[in-house]
Amino acid sequence: MKIKTSTRISMIFSIFTFFIVGTILILLNVLSFFAWYDEERNDITKKMESEYAEVLEESSDITIQRKKMLKELSELGGYFSQGSHREQYNQVFLEIYSREDLFFVIHQQETKFGDILIPYDVSTHAYSQVRGIKIGVLLLFIFTILSFIISKLLFTKLALKDIFYISKKLKDIDLNHVEKIDLHLNKNDEINTIVDSINNFLDIIEQNTKSLKDFNSQVAHEFKTPLMVISSELEYLILSGKNNESFGKIERQIDVLNELLETFLFISKIENFKGDIKKNTIDISSIIKEKTDILKKIYHSKGIKIVEKIPGSILLTTNKKLVEILIKNILDNAFKYNKQGGKISIIFDKNTLTIKDSGVGISKKNLSKIFDSFYRANTKGKGYGVGLNIVKKITNILDYKLEVKSEKGSGTEFKIIFK
Structure with a gap:
C-alpha cells in the first residue's frame, strides 16, 4: 500500500517524538528514584542504628563478634532460627554501621546485619514508582497519537x-506564456533546487513551443x-488550352509537396532518434549527381x-536514406539562395x-543560428527553411563533422567530413 507523503512525514515525526x-x-523516572533513594537511605540508616542500639541494650548478655563468623545457635541462646547463623557474616553489620550502601527490596523481609534482625518495608515507594511508569507509558502513547x-x-x-504552491503553478501553466516559478528562497x-530543475524544464518547454509555432508557420510557407x-498553371491551362509544359510544372510541384511531407515526417522521427541505425555500403558519387540533376x-x-570535382565512385558504409537527405538539403540551399547566373x-x-x-x-550574426529549428533571419523574407536543421541532426546521428563558412554577399561553403 502506497502512503501519501504528508502521512509518511507525520508518521516519521510521531515515531521520532515517541522515542x-x-x-x-525514563531519565526523569531514574532521577526521581535516585533522589528518593539517597534521602530514604539516610532515614532508614538512622532508624536501623536506633533500633540496633535498643536491641543491644535489651540483649546486653549477647556478644557481637564483628570480624568472625557468628557463634553457634546454642551459644546465642536460641536467638536465631536453626542454621541461619552459618550464612551470616559480621561484614554486613560493618557496612550498615559505617553507613555504606543499602539494598532495598519490594516485599517486606528481614534485613540481617550482625546478629540482629531488623525488619523494614520499601514496597510503598516501589509501587508508587511502578504506577508512575504505567502512567508515563500511557501518556507517551496519548502524546504520540496527538502529535x-x-x-x-x-x-x-x-x-x-x-x-503545494509549485504544484498549483504547474497546473496553471499557459504554453503561450510560460511563467517561471520563483519562491524567493535561499539558493542552497x-x-x-527542485524549483531550479523545474524552471530549466519550463525553458525547454517554452523553446519547444516556440519551435512548434515556427514549424507551423514554416510548413504553411513551404506549402x-x-x-x-x-494554381497558376491550372488557371493558365484553362485560359490557353495549352497543357504540355504546364503539366510538367504541376507534376514537379506535386513532387516538391510530397518531398516536403516526407521531410516533415522525417523530422518527427529523428528528433527522438535512439539506437543503432542500419548501414550499407553505398556510392556517394551517384547520390551527388542524382540530387544535382534534380535540383538543376x-x-x-x-x-x-x-x-x-568528384571521383567516379565514392564508396562509404552508412545509412543511404540519411545521406541522401543530407546531401539534397545542402545542395538545395546552395541553389535556392544563389544569385542569378551564379556558380556552385x-x-x-x-x-x-x-x-x-x-x-x-550569411552574416556573422546569423551564422551561428542557421541550424536552429526553423530559424528565419527575416520573418518578412525567405529564411533557411527546415533543411539545415535536418542537416545538423543527421550529421550528429551519423557522427560526421559539419563545417560552414560564409560572408554576407560572398556566398556560403559547407563541408561534410565523413569518418
Missing part, C-alpha cells in the same frame, strides 16, 4: 506549503509556393553553373565533401 519523549520520561494528528493537520501543511534550499504554382531542373531558370562548386577530397555557392551569403 525522544520516552527517553526523557501524529497535529502534524498531519498542521505541521505537514506548513512544511509542504511550497510544494532543498526546495529551491504555399508550390500550391501557388499549381527545378532551378533551371536561375542559370546556375555547376563545377564538379562540388568537390570531394580525402573523405571531405565541399559544396560552395556564390549566393547571398
Whole structure:
C-alpha cells in the first residue's frame, strides 16, 4: 500500500517524538528514584542504628563478634532460627554501621546485619514508582497519537506549503506564456533546487513551443509556393488550352509537396532518434549527381553553373536514406539562395565533401543560428527553411563533422567530413 507523503512525514515525526519523549520520561523516572533513594537511605540508616542500639541494650548478655563468623545457635541462646547463623557474616553489620550502601527490596523481609534482625518495608515507594511508569507509558502513547494528528493537520501543511504552491503553478501553466516559478528562497534550499530543475524544464518547454509555432508557420510557407504554382498553371491551362509544359510544372510541384511531407515526417522521427541505425555500403558519387540533376531542373531558370570535382565512385558504409537527405538539403540551399547566373562548386577530397555557392551569403550574426529549428533571419523574407536543421541532426546521428563558412554577399561553403 502506497502512503501519501504528508502521512509518511507525520508518521516519521510521531515515531521520532515517541522515542525522544520516552527517553526523557525514563531519565526523569531514574532521577526521581535516585533522589528518593539517597534521602530514604539516610532515614532508614538512622532508624536501623536506633533500633540496633535498643536491641543491644535489651540483649546486653549477647556478644557481637564483628570480624568472625557468628557463634553457634546454642551459644546465642536460641536467638536465631536453626542454621541461619552459618550464612551470616559480621561484614554486613560493618557496612550498615559505617553507613555504606543499602539494598532495598519490594516485599517486606528481614534485613540481617550482625546478629540482629531488623525488619523494614520499601514496597510503598516501589509501587508508587511502578504506577508512575504505567502512567508515563500511557501518556507517551496519548502524546504520540496527538502529535501524529497535529502534524498531519498542521505541521505537514506548513512544511509542504511550497510544494503545494509549485504544484498549483504547474497546473496553471499557459504554453503561450510560460511563467517561471520563483519562491524567493535561499539558493542552497532543498526546495529551491527542485524549483531550479523545474524552471530549466519550463525553458525547454517554452523553446519547444516556440519551435512548434515556427514549424507551423514554416510548413504553411513551404506549402504555399508550390500550391501557388499549381494554381497558376491550372488557371493558365484553362485560359490557353495549352497543357504540355504546364503539366510538367504541376507534376514537379506535386513532387516538391510530397518531398516536403516526407521531410516533415522525417523530422518527427529523428528528433527522438535512439539506437543503432542500419548501414550499407553505398556510392556517394551517384547520390551527388542524382540530387544535382534534380535540383538543376527545378532551378533551371536561375542559370546556375555547376563545377564538379568528384571521383567516379565514392564508396562509404552508412545509412543511404540519411545521406541522401543530407546531401539534397545542402545542395538545395546552395541553389535556392544563389544569385542569378551564379556558380556552385562540388568537390570531394580525402573523405571531405565541399559544396560552395556564390549566393547571398550569411552574416556573422546569423551564422551561428542557421541550424536552429526553423530559424528565419527575416520573418518578412525567405529564411533557411527546415533543411539545415535536418542537416545538423543527421550529421550528429551519423557522427560526421559539419563545417560552414560564409560572408554576407560572398556566398556560403559547407563541408561534410565523413569518418
